[in-house]
Amino acid sequence: MEPMQRFRQECTAFFEKLSPEGRCSLVFGDGKIKNPVLMLIGEAPGEQETLQGKPFVGKAGKNLSAFLEAVGIDRKELYVSNVVKVRPTKISPAGGIVNRPPNREEKLLFTPWLMREIAIVRPDALVTLGNVALQAFMENTVGNVHGKWQRVVVAPPEKAAFTLPLFPLYHPASVIYNRSLAEVYQADLVTLRDSLLADSTSQNDS
Numbered sequence: 001m002e003p004m005q006r007f008r009q010e011c012t013a014f015f016e017k018l019s020p021e022g023r024c025s026l027v028f029g030d031g032k033i034k035n036p037v038l039m040l041i042g043e044a045p046g047e048q049e050t051l052q053g054k055p056f057v058g059k060a061g062k063n064l065s066a067f068l069e070a071v072g073i074d075r076k077e078l079y080v081s082n083v084v085k086v087r088p089t090k091i092s093p094a095g096g097i098v099n100r101p102p103n104r105e106e107k108l109l110f111t112p113w114l115m116r117e118i119a120i121v122r123p124d125a126l127v128t129l130g131n132v133a134l135q136a137f138m139e140n141t142v143g144n145v146h147g148k149w150q151r152v153v154v155a156p157p158e159k160a161a162f163t164l165p166l167f168p169l170y171h172p173a174s175v176i177y178n179r180s181l182a183e184v185y186q187a188d189l190v191t192l193r194d195s196l197l198a199d200s201t202s203q204n205d206s
């Protein structure tokens with residue numbers, strides 16, 4: 001069996017065992033599964049992502065795609081996933097089902113699975129979208145480190161740890177209603193595109 005297929009089966013079995021109903025709708029990653037230039041990591045799926053079974057297809061996803069397009073990064077060349085792979089929900093005061101941020105237990109349970117996933121995908125670099133994804137790797141906030149390359153340890157359970165470059169970005173949902181943050185986000189994406197271009201030029205030269 002393919003490593004990614006096995007990963008999905010094992011992850012599903014693990015979380016279904018924990019779920020009181022014995023089943024749960026996990027949303028796995030999407031895109032280039034083997035050695036993409038970048039692996040983008042978000043927080044958790046929302047309603048649309050759960051319905052369509054793919055990360056970042058709802059409102060935040062449209063925003064992400066538009067920004068990537070604006071700086072000439074092709075989403076099809078990337079692998080996109082989330083730390084938490086099941087939609088965290090709560091009941092709103094009006095009685096509807098709405099999203100909520102993932103809690104500490106969800107983040108702790110899903111982080112080793114994220115590390116395994118990265119070890120299978122083996123991207124050249126990671127891009128975290130927002131604080132939940134960033135904090136799976138370091139104790140810092142996106143306000144401090146956005147747009148600046150970091151180097152982080154990826155430690156999959158029972159496998160050798162390795163390091164990868166990581167570029168922190170704001171979460172695309174957080175920039176939807178905040179124009180000044182949208183400008184910072186756009187500038188960070190330009191920095192990212194320029195470093196990818198510089199890398200591919202130096203590889204072509206060697």
Ligand code: URA
Nearest residue numbers: 042043044045055056
């Ligand atoms: N926000 C995320 O962090 N992930 C998704 O998949 C969708 C919205």
